[in-house]
Amino acid sequence: xxxxxxxxxxxxxxxxxxxxxxxxxxxxxxxxxxxxxxxxxxxxxxxxxxxxxxxxxxxxxxxxxxxxxxxxxxxxxxxxxxxxxxxxxxxxxxxxxxxxxxxxxxxxxxxxxxxxxxxxxxxxxxxxxxxxxxxxxxxxxxxxxxxxxxxxxxxxxxxxxxxxxxxxxxxxxxxxxxxxxxxxxxxxxxxxxxxxxxxxxxxxxxxxxxxxxxxxxxxxxxxxxxxxxxxxxxxxxxxxxxxxxxxxxxxxxxxxxxxxxxxxxxxxxxxxxxxxxxxxxxxxxxxxxxxxxxxxxxxxxxxxxxxxxxxxxxxxxxxxxxxxxxxxxxxxxxxxxxxxxxxxxxxxxxxxxxxxxxxxxxxxxxxxxxxxxxxx
Amino acid sequence: xxxxxxxxxxxxxxxxxxxxxxxxxxxxxxxxxxxxxxxxxxxxxxxxxxxxxxxxxxxxxxxxxxxxxxxxxxxxxxxxxxxxxxxxxxxxxxxxxxxxxxxxxxxxxxxxxxxxxxxxxxxxxxxxxxxxxxxxxxxxxxxxxxxxxxxxxxxxxxxxxxxxxxxxxxxxxxxxxxxxxxxxxxxxxxxxxxxxxxxxxxxxxxxxxxxxxxxxxxxxxxxxxxxxxxxxxxxxxxxxxxxxxxxxxx
Ligand SMILES: Nc1ncnc2c1ncn2[C@@H]1O[C@H](COP(=O)(O)OP(=O)(O)OP(=O)(O)O)[C@@H](O)[C@H]1O
Ligand SMILES: [Mg+2]
Numbered sequence: 001x002x003x004x005x006x007x008x009x010x011x012x013x014x015x016x017x018x019x020x021x022x023x024x025x026x027x028x029x030x031x032x033x034x035x036x037x038x039x040x041x042x043x044x045x046x047x048x049x050x051x052x053x054x055x056x057x058x059x060x061x062x063x064x065x066x067x068x069x070x071x072x073x074x075x076x077x078x079x080x081x082x083x084x085x086x087x088x089x090x091x092x093x094x095x096x097x098x099x100x101x102x103x104x105x106x107x108x109x110x111x112x113x114x115x116x117x118x119x120x121x122x123x124x125x126x127x128x129x130x131x132x133x134x135x136x137x138x139x140x141x142x143x144x145x146x147x148x149x150x151x152x153x154x155x156x157x158x159x160x161x162x163x164x165x166x167x168x169x170x171x172x173x174x175x176x177x178x179x180x181x182x183x184x185x186x187x188x189x190x191x192x193x194x195x196x197x198x199x200x201x202x203x204x205x206x207x208x209x210x211x212x213x214x215x216x217x218x219x220x221x222x223x224x225x226x227x228x229x230x231x232x233x234x235x236x237x238x239x240x241x242x243x244x245x246x247x248x249x250x251x252x253x254x255x256x257x258x259x260x261x262x263x264x265x266x267x268x269x270x271x272x273x274x275x276x277x278x279x280x281x282x283x284x285x286x287x288x289x290x291x292x293x294x295x296x297x298x299x300x301x302x303x304x305x306x307x308x309x310x311x312x313x314x315x316x317x318x319x320x321x322x323x324x325x326x327x328x329x330x331x332x333x334x335x336x337x338x339x340x341x342x343x344x345x346x347x348x349x350x351x352x353x354x355x356x357x358x359x360x361x362x363x364x365x366x367x368x369x370x371x372x373x374x375x376x
Numbered sequence: 377x378x379x380x381x382x383x384x385x386x387x388x389x390x391x392x393x394x395x396x397x398x399x400x401x402x403x404x405x406x407x408x409x410x411x412x413x414x415x416x417x418x419x420x421x422x423x424x425x426x427x428x429x430x431x432x433x434x435x436x437x438x439x440x441x442x443x444x445x446x447x448x449x450x451x452x453x454x455x456x457x458x459x460x461x462x463x464x465x466x467x468x469x470x471x472x473x474x475x476x477x478x479x480x481x482x483x484x485x486x487x488x489x490x491x492x493x494x495x496x497x498x499x500x501x502x503x504x505x506x507x508x509x510x511x512x513x514x515x516x517x518x519x520x521x522x523x524x525x526x527x528x529x530x531x532x533x534x535x536x537x538x539x540x541x542x543x544x545x546x547x548x549x550x551x552x553x554x555x556x557x558x559x560x561x562x563x564x565x566x567x568x569x570x571x572x573x574x575x576x577x578x579x580x581x582x583x584x585x586x587x588x589x590x591x592x593x594x595x596x597x598x599x600x601x602x603x604x605x606x607x608x609x610x611x612x613x614x615x616x617x618x619x620x621x622x623x624x625x626x
Contacts, residue, residue, distance in 0.1 A: 001490035008478035293463025
């Protein structure tokens with residue numbers, strides 16, 4: 001009966017129900033877009049570190065993010081690293097901002113990623129055209145399909161100028177997005193150096209693999225000692241640094257989470273307002289219920305059921321729209337992330353929001369005087 | 377019928393309002409309700425009828441005095457406990473029916489049973505039985521807005537009956553009804569008292585209701601001013617025995 005009463009109360013005033021549902025829907029869409037962007041951004045920011053095959057990262061001291069490591073390491077560092085017991089391999093990686101001059105004129109900022117195709121360090125993934133070995137061909141680079149337009153090219157075979165040299169697109173990837181909006185351009189380690197006029201033994205990172213059974217903490221300490229003015233980071237530390245840099249130092253993450261909180265606040269206010277006014281309209285009925293001997297808990301359950309019912313419908317509508325937006329965003333440079341866990345979390349948040357919204361209505365009925373049932 | 381009173385209020389005082397607006401609505405009222413009897417509570421407007429009914433119904437707590445319901449002292453209980461007492465022992469009927477407009481007749485009655493924690497199946501059976509008893513077996517799925525006042529009040533009577541309470545309290549149950557419906561509802565209340573051995577108390581202004589009463593209690597200015605009891609005579613004529621219980625004035 002609680003469900004029947006709650007639903008009938010809700011449908012009794014359809015305009016108010018519509019306002020409630022729009023409030024929840026708006027809130028769900030806003031929160032899921034903001035959180036979807038947030039998690040999408042996180043995924044993008046850590047993608048390179050996640051896809052690299054490394055137990056430890058050796059970086060220049062104070063490297064703030066994957067993109068900002070500089071080109072400060074050299075062959076001496078590699079030898080030092082390889083001399084540490086337990087280090088199985090130390091693969092150099094080159095990462096630096098570069099200028100891409102489009103074939104049709106104009107230029108854009110890119111991030112050049114130089115790797116040794118014969119090393120098992122970081123390689124472009126998700127190839128949809130060309131193959132990895134083609135990058136070793138003269139001028140060969142791999143770029144992501146998402147950015148073809150930004151790079152002023154159409155596909156395989158197109159050429160452009162990077163800093164001091166010409167490059168030719170020989171492979172295309174799908175899904176390597178850049179949070180900085182500067183597309184990644186994969187090429188060989190040597191070509192990366194040559195394009196940027198860097199010494200022939202310079203690079204940005206050492207991707208260290210440890211032999212099976214090596215004590216990581218110990219190896220890390222020894223590495224740090226032997227490498228002196230370098231930093232040795234675990235995978236998760238390096239991820240956190242990049243996240244810290246792009247999401248929090250720039251304020252982007254705070255803005256996204258703030259937007260989500262704002263969505264919640266607006267939803268809560270709207271739902272609280274409509275639930276309260278609905279409760280006020282049905283106050284004599286609640287007083288009658290109380291006179292008939294219902295416990296306070298029974299009445300609270302009616303109101304909470306109204307809130308939960310609104311939450312479920314509002315969530316379903318909102319999630320349908322959020323999923324549509326997520327799908328549409330897939331082809332853009334800033335795709336939203338929606339996972340079953342995030343959807344479940346949003347559901348819990350929606351239910352929680354509606355429960356909080358019910359507080360004012362519940363306080364109202366708690367003060368109800370069953371004596372008001374007798375018209376005086 | 378010599379039996380124990382099911383509801384007994386003794387020396388009830390009730391003050392309403394606060395500060396300068398404070399009113400002594402009841403000034404020491406004693407009243408007992410017997411099973412099987414329909415008692416009418418009559419008195420001028422503002423005399424304290426509704427206040428007394430609310431106290432008897434465990435909706436208001438008395439400022440002083442005691443209320444005993446089915447052998448249990450109920451004055452001084454907290455609001456939750458009072459709700460429990462109402463749920464178990466009392467059925468209410470209101471002047472303006474107080475049905476839930478969004479629920480059907482059947483659902484209205486079921487709700488009062490659901491509040492008592494009955495299973496859904498049992499609420500349906502009991503609610504249907506109660507509605508048939510008041511002659512509304514054919515209106516189970518009707519909404520209050522599609523029913524006449526008399527029908528709505530009979531739904532309310534069914535709602536009060538369904539939980540099988542020992543006491544039924546009605547505040548001006550016929551005030552909003554035309555003569556025919558008023559008679560129907562009063563006859564129903566009298567029958568409920570007789571057949572089920574319940575104590576029924578109805579507050580009323582309405583002289584048409586007299587003939588249904590086993591007993592009429594008069595209240596004036598917060599004090600019981602008299603009581604009359606029906607006597608069945610050989611000729612089946614109803615008259616009232618003026619066993620006036622004069623209360624000492626202050
Ligand atoms: N909440 C309240 N605050 C202050 N005074 C009140 C309150 N409720 C009732 N009263 C007063 O208490 C007295 C008794 O009121 P009550 O409603 O019991 O009378 P009644 O006999 O039911 O009258 P009526 O026939 O008009 O329904 C009246 O003088 C009324 O004005
Ligand atoms: Mg009254």
